[in-house]
Amino acid sequence: MIDLRFLRENPDVVRASQRARGEDPSLVDALLEADAARRAAVATADNLRAEQKALGKKVGKASQDERPALLQLGQELSAKVKEAEAAETAADADLDAAQRALSNVVQEGAPAGGEDDYVVLETVGTPREFDFEPKDHLDLGESLGVIDMERGAKVSGSRFYFLTGNGALLQLALLQLAAQKAVANGFTMMIPPVLVRPEIMQGTGFLGQHAAEVYHLEDDDLYLVGTSEVPLAGYHSGEILDLSEGPKRYAGWSSCFRREAGSYGKDTRGIIRVHQFDKVEMFVYTTPDQADAEHQRLLAWEREMLAAIEVPYRVIDVAAGDLGSSAARKFDCEAWVPTQETYRELTSTSNCTTFQARRLNVRYRDENGKPQIAATLNGTLATTRWIVALLENHQQADGSVRVPTALVPFVGTDVLAPR
Numbered sequence: 001m002i003d004l005r006f007l008r009e010n011p012d013v014v015r016a017s018q019r020a021r022g023e024d025p026s027l028v029d030a031l032l033e034a035d036a037a038r039r040a041a042v043a044t045a046d047n048l049r050a051e052q053k054a055l056g057k058k059v060g061k062a063s064q065d066e067r068p069a070l071l072q073l074g075q076e077l078s079a080k081v082k083e084a085e086a087a088e089t090a091a092d093a094d095l096d097a098a099q100r101a102l103s104n105v106v107q108e109g110a111p112a113g114g115e116d117d118y119v120v121l122e123t124v125g126t127p128r129e130f131d132f133e134p135k136d137h138l139d140l141g142e143s144l145g146v147i148d149m150e151r152g153a154k155v156s157g158s159r160f161y162f163l164t165g166n167g168a169l170l171q172l173a174l175l176q177l178a179a180q181k182a183v184a185n186g187f188t189m190m191i192p193p194v195l196v197r198p199e200i201m202q203g204t205g206f207l208g209q210h211a212a213e214v215y216h217l218e219d220d221d222l223y224l225v226g227t228s229e230v231p232l233a234g235y236h237s238g239e240i241l242d243l244s245e246g247p248k249r250y251a252g253w254s255s256c257f258r259r260e261a262g263s264y265g266k267d268t269r270g271i272i273r274v275h276q277f278d279k280v281e282m283f284v285y286t287t288p289d290q291a292d293a294e295h296q297r298l299l300a301w302e303r304e305m306l307a308a309i310e311v312p313y314r315v316i317d318v319a320a321g322d323l324g325s326s327a328a329r330k331f332d333c334e335a336w337v338p339t340q341e342t343y344r345e346l347t348s349t350s351n352c353t354t355f356q357a358r359r360l361n362v363r364y365r366d367e368n369g370k371p372q373i374a375a376t377l378n379g380t381l382a383t384t385r386w387i388v389a390l391l392e393n394h395q396q397a398d399g400s401v402r403v404p405t406a407l408v409p410f411v412g413t414d415v416l417a418p419r
Helices: 004-009 011-021 026-061 067-100 137-144 149-156 166-184 198-203 229-234 288-309 355-360 386-393 405-411
Strands: 119-124 188-190 215-217 222-224 248-257 276-286 313-317 329-337 342-351 363-365 371-373 375-383
Touching: 004 011, 004 026, 011 026, 026 067, 119 288, 137 166, 137 386, 166 188, 166 248, 166 276, 166 288, 166 375, 166 386, 166 405, 198 222, 198 229, 198 355, 229 248, 229 276, 229 355, 229 375, 276 288, 288 313, 288 329, 288 342, 288 375, 288 386, 288 405, 313 342, 329 386, 342 386, 355 375
Parallel strands: 188 248
Antiparallel strands: 119 313, 215 222, 248 276, 276 375, 313 329, 329 342, 342 375, 363 371
């Protein structure tokens, strides 16, 4: 949720952010009204409680003749206090709902618009020119015996799959390389729970616009995570962190689950858009003044991983309407997919500023020892989808696929040959 003090001082900035996202700017006014109503309710309740306390002292000093009237007044005042406290509780709930309805304030410099309004910041490498007809990743995966969609559908339904033989090793290689790079850069490796409580899922912002994509286990009231960002964001909920020596960096290795609601007809072939996949996700807690610099570091580490798998890619500045409610700024790295003749997202890194930490009550102490809201950031280091770009870009005329040098020690071979 956004900072109410910032909202009061900069309502036009927040309205402009809402418009850039393609969202309703009137929600800003609704929140301002809820904030004013809540402050008025608190003031009324505080005044009545103070009056009640003062009356209590009078009763203690009153004469026998004065006492009955004061006690009667006390009863009337007690009823008013209860009524004011009920109004305060209702105003708190209204304020919370209005605050949760607003997305994070878009960072200055982010493009306005929707999914297609991104800005390309850099293109790295040149798409390969084939002297043979390239196969797509699923044809390659089936001929190499590394992807089995048919049996995945038989066992679990559409958009599920098996990674078999070298396919399983290839995914483990990507994730293991990501883990090694994360640790080398000061991250603590984590294998988090993939089921979380509602307050943790809500706190990270995934029960807003993206609620339809989240799997919910009703009997247990738990949610399957679509990224380890969620449990890692909840890891320090309700805590005051020591950030005096720099950011706290975690890298979560987990399976992830997404319903992909509303995506029917999109990327139904192969493993580009599936219901379950594995991922290594970076997650950082830092001070707000260090968040932008940390965002650039996360992007640099993602680029190191892309360089390691030797594929052409580009970096885009994601438009405001495609950010997701928690992010103030997001950069995607998209790899070239030869058979689609386009770039597809492999990594994403978001600066969520204080939006998630405020919901989850994650704080740090400033130089004066005063608790302040922390900032959070996240970024992908490797995921199952990378296999798509790897297979297609490194395929050879005989149907084999070259394994990038950095992955050979984990896979155990430098070439995947057709069965």
